[in-house]
Amino acid sequence: MAFVPAPGYQPTYNPTLPYNKPIPGGLSIGMSVYIQGVASDHMKRFFVNFVVGQGPGSDIAFHFNPRFDGWDKVVFNSQQNGQWGSEERKKSMPFRKGSPFELVFMVLAEHYKVVVVNGNPFYEFGHRLPLQMVTHLQVDGDLELQSINFIGGQPPPNQVPMAIPAYPVSTPWRGPVSPENMEGPPTFNPPVPFIGRLQGGLTARRTIIIKGYVPPTAKSFIINFKVSSTRDTALHINPRMTENAVVRNSHLNGSWGSEERKISYNPFGPGQFFDLSVRCGMDRFKVYANGQHLFDYSHRFSDFQRVDMVEIQGDVTLSYVQI
Incomplete structure (x- = not known):
């Protein structure tokens, strides 16, 4: 696809x-x-x-x-x-x-x-x-x-425009909302650790964009899609540079599930930029990196609409986040 x-x-x-x-x-x-x-x-x-x-x-x-x-x-x-x-x-x-x-x-x-x-x-x-x-x-x-x-700006025909506020983003966004993809304003160069709120929860066809840079000495970082009220983690993405692996998992009811590691390529090399797109579907997350399909992750937390927080921490420099 x-x-x-x-x-x-x-x-x-x-x-x-x-x-x-x-x-x-x-x-x-x-x-x-x-x-x-x-x-x-x-x-x-x-x-x-x-x-x-x-x-x-x-x-x-x-x-x-x-x-x-x-x-x-x-x-x-x-x-x-x-x-x-x-x-x-x-x-x-x-x-x-x-x-x-x-x-x-x-x-x-x-x-x-x-x-x-x-x-x-x-x-x-x-x-x-x-x-x-x-x-x-x-x-x-x-x-x-x-x-x-x-x-941003005016996209080509058949695409929905997405407004962008002036830099830096410091006030709540009250502008038009895209009906099916990214709903919040972009944030440039947010600090790490980063916590972003998904207003209205994680809906089907919503896409989160994360751009960043992996420092040459980086060992590991994580991206979590969480339920703030229970701290359950519906999707845990964990690039581990020391293992050349991208580990995925869920933490539900106080316990970790089985890890998924299979991947066709690893975009998170030391000293490399990455451009990550995480799209929520009805039955799975579809994740792309640098324009290529990276992996799918079937929902283990069926009530994914309750996911309302994105958490990023570890050895990574963020340049752009849109949730």
Whole structure:
């Protein structure tokens, strides 16, 4: 069965360079563009362009350009009719050669906000071209891409829009709710241990998205889907890097059940990013990692609607959680 992403969530894994693809549904207020990659050991520069069209000579609404050139900096600009505009610079380099990075662009009404560069707000670039004109994203340079995700905004036809609040998420979400997938707002870079509440409980076809990074020295971490009133654990996911295993189990009425370990591949390697999607079905959980089916887990706790808490702890760094 192919992975069907949740509304407003458009992942591309291991894209090749140069990357030059349409933005699903076009650019709109509330959209986030989430990029994971690794800076080259010999990195001199790379760029991310928000472009009007795909062909050569297209206008560039926003040009994001880190440069290692002895005066390490990040350059911001736009290009119209073949001419660059006035250059904005920040003499700060959030990227390290040979190191993984995460980069989030939020599209707001007045500017692009480089929301997160490895966990820190970085820059705001005012709109010089109407954002509704932007149709494509370009990425190229001295880097390796691991994933590009388009989150929120106006999705393609036949998909339900999913609104996203401004970073950081700090107040209860009162906006529209997707009828069948993710119901809460995304949280960027939550601390570990993490506890998230599933408002209304775990319903069929609801999907939880967890993005993170496994530190090189990590030994183990856990993801639990629990009933807060009884502390029962309907699904316990336990990647164990020391055993090269992903253990699944349930803890019901004070006792652990039988472990499940069979898996076709293990996405939780030391020093690796992962993108986990846990979808609740009527008779099982279906779990995907990095766009590929990872495992199914039949419900042992039949009243799964009572599951109202997601708990994450251990040797993991979280970058994005949507419940």
